[in-house]
Amino acid sequence: MKVIVKECSHYDVEVIKTKVVAALNQLQFDFSKLYNAKVAIKPNLLTSASPESAVITHPAFFKAIVQIVKQHGGIPVLVESPAVYSLQRVMKKTGYDAIVTEEDVFVADTSDCIIIHNDNAYHFKRFEVPKILTECDILFNLPKFKTHALTHITCAVKNLFGTIHGIKKSQWHFRAKTRDEFAQMLLDLYQAYCTDSALPKTIVHIADAITMMEGDGPGPGGMPAFLGVIGMSYNAIAVDYALSQLAGFTLDNIPTIKMGFKRGLCKKPEEIDIIKDSGISVGRISIPPKEAGSTKILGIPLVNAVLKNLLVAKPLPDPEKCTLCYQCKQICPVKAISTSKDGKVPSYDYSACIRCYCCMEICPESAISLTKPLLQRILMH
Ligand code: SF4
Ligand code: SF4
Numbered sequence: 001m002k003v004i005v006k007e008c009s010h011y012d013v014e015v016i017k018t019k020v021v022a023a024l025n026q027l028q029f030d031f032s033k034l035y036n037a038k039v040a041i042k043p044n045l046l047t048s049a050s051p052e053s054a055v056i057t058h059p060a061f062f063k064a065i066v067q068i069v070k071q072h073g074g075i076p077v078l079v080e081s082p083a084v085y086s087l088q089r090v091m092k093k094t095g096y097d098a099i100v101t102e103e104d105v106f107v108a109d110t111s112d113c114i115i116i117h118n119d120n121a122y123h124f125k126r127f128e129v130p131k132i133l134t135e136c137d138i139l140f141n142l143p144k145f146k147t148h149a150l151t152h153i154t155c156a157v158k159n160l161f162g163t164i165h166g167i168k169k170s171q172w173h174f175r176a177k178t179r180d181e182f183a184q185m186l187l188d189l190y191q192a193y194c195t196d197s198a199l200p201k202t203i204v205h206i207a208d209a210i211t212m213m214e215g216d217g218p219g220p221g222g223m224p225a226f227l228g229v230i231g232m233s234y235n236a237i238a239v240d241y242a243l244s245q246l247a248g249f250t251l252d253n254i255p256t257i258k259m260g261f262k263r264g265l266c267k268k269p270e271e272i273d274i275i276k277d278s279g280i281s282v283g284r285i286s287i288p289p290k291e292a293g294s295t296k297i298l299g300i301p302l303v304n305a306v307l308k309n310l311l312v313a314k315p316l317p318d319p320e321k322c323t324l325c326y327q328c329k330q331i332c333p334v335k336a337i338s339t340s341k342d343g344k345v346p347s348y349d350y351s352a353c354i355r356c357y358c359c360m361e362i363c364p365e366s367a368i369s370l371t372k373p374l375l376q377r378i379l380m381h
Contacts, residue, residue, distance in 0.1 A: 001267045002027060003233040003242040007277040008210050011051070016064035016230070020206060023232045024068075026275060033202065034072035037137040040079045040108075040200060041065055043208075044144040044159050046218070047082055047362055048093035054213040054224035057144045059095040061208045065140055066103045074138070076103065079130055081110040081165050083362055084327050108132040110165050116199060118192035122184045122263065124176070127192055129163050129199075139193075139200040141236070145209035145227065145243050147217035147289040149313075149357040149370060150179055152254045153244055154218050156205035156236035157190050164189075170333040173356035182356070183255035190236055191265060205239045207231040212247060214287040221366040223287070229280060237266035242274045248285035290370045313370040314353070315360050319344035321367035328359035328368065 004023040008016060024031070043057035051058045069076045078100060082090045087107065091097040100107060110130040118125050133139065143159035151158060161169065176185040193199055209229045213222040227247060233239040237260035244254055251257055260266050290313060317328070322345045329337040329346055336352040337359060345367075360368040 001233070001235055001238055001272050003231060003235075003238045003272060003274045005242060005246065005274060005276040005280060006230045006232070007228060007279045008230050009228050011058050011060035011210060013060050013064045013067065016061055017068055019230055020064060020068060020232070023230065024204070027204070027232060027234065029204065031072050033138060034069055034074035037074045038077055038135055039069045039074045040077050040133055040136040040139045041069070041105075041142060042079050042139065042159060042163060043096075043142040044162060045080045045082055045087070045090050045094060045096065046162070047364065048085060048090050049220055049364070051095065052211075052224065053220055054144065054146065054211045054222065055218065055220055056094055057142045057208045058210065059099055061210070062096065062142060063099045063103065065142060065206065066099065066105055069140070070103065075106065077106045077108050077132060077136060079108045079110060079132060079136075079163060081130070081162060083166065083169055083358070084330050110163065113165060114198065116192045116196040118188055118195060120191060120195070121188040123181070124185050124188040127189050128165065128168065130165070133163070133200065134198045136200050137202070139203045141203060141205045143205065143207050144213070145207050145231070145247070146213035147215060147222055147286075149216060149218075149289050149360055150355075151183055151186070151256060152289060153240065153249060155207050155240040155243060156233075157186050157240055157256045157260065160190055160193055160236070161186055167331065170331045170356070170358050173354065173358060174333040177354045177356075180255055180259070183259055186256055187260055187263060187265060190260075194265075203234065205231075205233055205236050207239055207243060209243050209247075212243075212286070214247075216289050216360070216369065219361040219363055219366065221360060221363070221369060222289075225286060227284065227286075235266050237261070238272050241266070241269060241272065246280070246282060246284070248283070249288060253288065290372070312355050313372060314350055314355075315348070315357060315368045316371045317345035317348070317363075318367045318369065321365045322346070323365055323367075325364065327362050327364065331358045331362045333358065
């Protein structure tokens with residue numbers, strides 16, 4: 001099992017193309033498969049954010065992959081479903097719309113869904129994904145490498161979750177409430193992508209880690225940071241592992257990687273062949289997201305509001321930044337957010353909040369931050 005890590009210092013379409021083609025060759029990708037094939041391309045377009053904020057897969061990165069597909073006779077299909085706003089609106093704000101028009105990319109309707117199955121799932125055996133994927137021969141998964149309040153990092157494994165249509169994504173947080181349950185669900189979905197015969201047979205993960213995100217990601221609250229690489233593999237866990245290691249994150253804190261290895265969804269770390277360009281310097285120590293705390297103790301979910309507030313970080317909106325746009329209210333899977341009582345920030349019901357941090361992820365003003373759990377604050381004094 002190989003991961004190719006290419007040095008790439010800036011978002012130049014031609015440079016990215018050269019690097020990606022070289023890496024695909026190293027992965028023994030058969031370019032003739034692209035001829036006349038419908039190729040699904042799945043970037044991370046979570047929300048309307050500038051490419052410089054490192055929230056989304058950079059448009060130049062997307063354009064480079066589209067051009068590679070077209071140059072080999074393939075038909076590029078954009079498959080993405082932002083969390084709250086329409087794809088058209090997000091494409092307009094992020095510069096994707098110009099590329100889609102210029103390059104004649106077919107934009108899939110992700111509301112038309114089919115059910116895929118994973119009989120070997122840890123828990124969740126069925127997922128609704130866009131039907132268009134069943135018509136595609138190849139899937140190029142283009143995640144952005146970022147920190148994440150709930151899952152520590154988000155990259156190739158979690159990017160596939162973005163194919164779940166719009167606001168339905170947040171309903172999964174309701175079904176998989178704790179960090180570990182949510183990570184297992186992401187792995188169930190990933191396994192379904194690898195095994196359901198209706199989906200593309202070839203999936204290549206091509207991660208945009210030229211500019212990564214550190215700190216309180218994955219939304220605009222995180223900080224862009226230079227990593228200067230593109231990571232590629234046929235295995236999503238392997239590419240997430242290689243990039244996390246390169247960025248200096250503590251791998252034990254990343255549930256999708258830890259559990260992915262345990263479930264045998266990837267070879268053991270020592271069996272992964274990470275082939276890096278010689279110029280890549282290791283030893284960066286990136287800033288991790290704030291530790292949210294666990295919503296379980298000894299495997300028992302924390303349903304008691306007092307205990308939850310003592311032990312698990314709360315999302316707190318800042319009246320100085322909040323514009324009362326209520327995207328947070330729209331995305332909250334348990335309706336813990338309601339109309340403002342003070343006219344400054346939305347009202348939060350922390351006893352109902354399941355700490356999924358979707359509100360933080362979606363807030364366009366970076367107005368929501370995590371407060372340290374009360375017990376942690378007491379112990380630190
Ligand atoms: S906290 Fe953020 S998402 Fe929520 S209303 Fe304020 S600005 Fe909008
Ligand atoms: S308030 Fe925020 S963190 Fe809590 S459940 Fe709702 S979206 Fe998730």
